[in-house]
Amino acid sequence: MGISSSVPKNDQSTTTTKKQIFILSGQSNMAGRGGVKNKHWDRIVPDDCKPDPSTIHRLNANLIWETAQEPLHADIDTRKTCGVGPGMSFANGVKDYIVGVIDLVPCAVGGTAIKEWAKGEKLYEDMIRRSKAAANSGGEIKAMIWYQGESDTSSKHVAESYKSNMENLIRNVRSDLGLPSLPIIQVAIASGTDAKLVEVVREAQKAIDLPNVVCVDAKGLELKEDNLHLTTTAQVQLGHMLADAYLAHFG
Template sequence: MRLFLLIGQSNMAGRGPLEEPDVNAEPEKNIYKLDDNGGWLNAKEPVHNDKPKLVGVGPGLTFARTVLGTLSGEKIGLIPCAVGGTKIERWVPGGDLYERAVARARLALESGQLSGILWAQGESDSELAADAAVYKDRLFSLITSLRKELDAEEVPFVAAKLGGFIRPEEYPYTGQINGALESAATVFDRFFLAASAGLIHKGDYLHYNAASAKELGRRMAEGWLNLQ
């Protein structure tokens, strides 16, 4: 089984409104997700369960469907670890969410091989200058350490730019965060940065609506495929 680690904050976890056809869709036959108890379930929306009252459609399942469509006779396992409203300080070595992601990934590795790491995060670090100033160093630490700990030096790392609809008066350092992500794309091998141009928020100028979350998943999948 090909495994994909999903990390970041709410736009990775998914906040797109759950509507038809996702609400009553049958679980996927060849796409699985690691549940909170460490077991495998056939995946359907929502993939994450970080905040049960808020969680919705994210990019992960569409990413998996897109990738699976190019493979023959394979299965995909998603390892959902994203948590809404989190700063990158919790995703660097020693941070609680970093350690949890590593532990869940290692558990999942008993069932397959790690084929990709997906990252969508940065909104929470774009509010304050102090957070934005250290974002690039923390991002580089995350990428380097995660690949090393999971013996994944050659595993593709696919990140997403922050949405272009974010209000600068509320998140004034969005450009600096996107700049750090762009810098990572020039420094690290097998790194792809998915564009957010044209994607639409769900009315809050912060979270993707369901259609845009799915489109982001497709873009991230295309980036992963280009790294093969």
């Protein structure tokens, strides 16, 4: 992973340091494929994604806090090569406007359909377990950032079920974390298997009718040659869009 520095828990637990926790979840575009080609990451880290050891931390797969740096999901989305995602540019985008340190909880796994994030399924339970561990170490969960849906564009039935499945997911996360008003920032997908079904899922995402749910639209952001994953530049842009949405609605 190339991550050697760690942030001891006692360094983050002083009475003067406020910990702001953000859950990063979904599938490959959240996990990050920016700069990945032929299963290799080019290791190019844009300035907006640079680590900030004193301010931005991540919960690794072993539930230990460490300096957050790209690729954020390397030990979470282990079946694929991870690169740049939106998480670091988001964190760098909000750090000057909120008090305290930023603790990121990466949970995204590529190629996963929303049914795999249903309550009781491994991905969902892992996300809840990691989120609770983050909160138990001291801090407040401020939002869940969700970018998923490309895998639900292969079937008409699945695409048409997206809205109800996503609303159930939001209700379950809020209930299991004991945060009934937890802010949710979801990304409306920009790509998928079937263009018509991409629009079905996008409309579902934009139609979620629950309080404290904001939608950020990825449509128009640059895609890689595979026409599925965002480029590094697009991921940086998306991170800024997510930061702007958080600060405008919940900051």
